[in-house]
Amino acid sequence: MEFGTGTGQFALAAAAVCDQVIAVDVSPVMLEQFREKIAGNPPANLVIEQAGFLTYQHTGAPADAVYSRLALHHLPDFWKALALTSIADILRPGGILRLWDVVYGFPPRQAGQKIDAAISQYTATDPDDGWTRAELAEHIRDEHSTFTWLLEPMIEQAGLDIVSADHSEDQMVALDMSEYQQEHAVSRLVGAPPGYVGYEGGGQLTEISEETMAELNGFLPSAWSHNNPIDILGDASPELYAKTLAVAAKDKNADGLLVILTPQDMTDPTQTAEQLRQAAAKVGRKPVLASWMGGADVRAGISILNRASIPTFPYPDTATQVFNYMWRYSYNLKGIYETPSLPVASEAETIWMSRIDMNMPTTMMVKASM
Secondary structure, three states: OEEOOOOOHHHHHHHOOOOOEEEEEOOHHHHHHHHHHHOOOOOOOEEEEEOOOOOOOOOOOOEEEEEEEOOHHHOOHHHHHHHHHHHHHHEEEEEEEEEEOOEEOOOHHHHHHHHHHHHHHOOEOOHHHOOEHHHHHHHHHHOOOEEHHHHHHHHHHOOOOOOOOOOOOOOOOOOOOHHHHHHHOOOEEEEOOOOOOOOOOOOEEOOOOHHHHHHHHOOOOOOOOOOOOOOOOOOOOHHHHHHHHHHHHOOOOOOEEEEEEOOOOOOOHHHHHHHHHHHHOOOOOOOEEEEEOOHHHHHHHHHHHHHOOOOEEOOHHHHHHHHHHHHHHHHHHHHHHOOOOOOOOOOOOOOOOOEEEOOOOOOOOOOOOO
């Protein structure tokens, strides 16, 4: 079993060598991408479940092994303890739990010193090269990573004995997170006209569906970009902006929309903002962001958008970062506030010899208490 499977990178590898793999994730977006990845040739021994640590209901034989990588930190400590208890109930006697996550091994009084020292070591500027300083700082600020001296008792209280534990030298996580961010922290954005500047922080531009492409071809000029970002050219009217937004918003592949305006001689920023305001009101729950470039020349349009609760940004890269933060916050909340299912005690206690192997910064081997 894998909790927090994301788009299934580990689960697919495990399916090649295991009799059965159950891949669990709370995010429907992640699981949709997982299913798209295996469409046409799904492994017969793979089961995909939309659930979380606290809501998954196990049926059938106990699991030989449970794996979770960089997922448990989404839960506050109270819910971590319940999640670990549920995992212990899922495992067979002698089963293995491999838990790989961000855990702090220093005393609270050393937190500032240790965190500052750890952040200073991260020099990557591209998320593909590993954790950047900003990403590590964001994780410390927003996630629920805990101390080893809090996590270890939770594991023991779940009925598991720690066999071994390894910590990073600085007692602060020093993992390469690039693979995790590419596969597990994906938010999909449609960039509307006139173009797209750049995107950082783990998201991606979504592919336009065939249905959306056909509809856009029906009214956009022939020279439009025919791709995402959707470039409707510099002489686009306010009405064309609004119609394009309405069509893009219906695309099931998109989690949000960004409208970018760069003022030109034939551009009407104020009227375009008014048309966008009306169109965005019909989009539904998908977030709409705007980048109205041009400073004082577009101030009236920005005011219209802000009054309609459409956030505006002077540059597209800032807007895309904010969008990804919004998505990540929403994803974390799903994990925190999922309706828990409290574990039910078995009628007879059995002797468990389960092991837990936690890699950096903490590796533990555990077995059940006698």
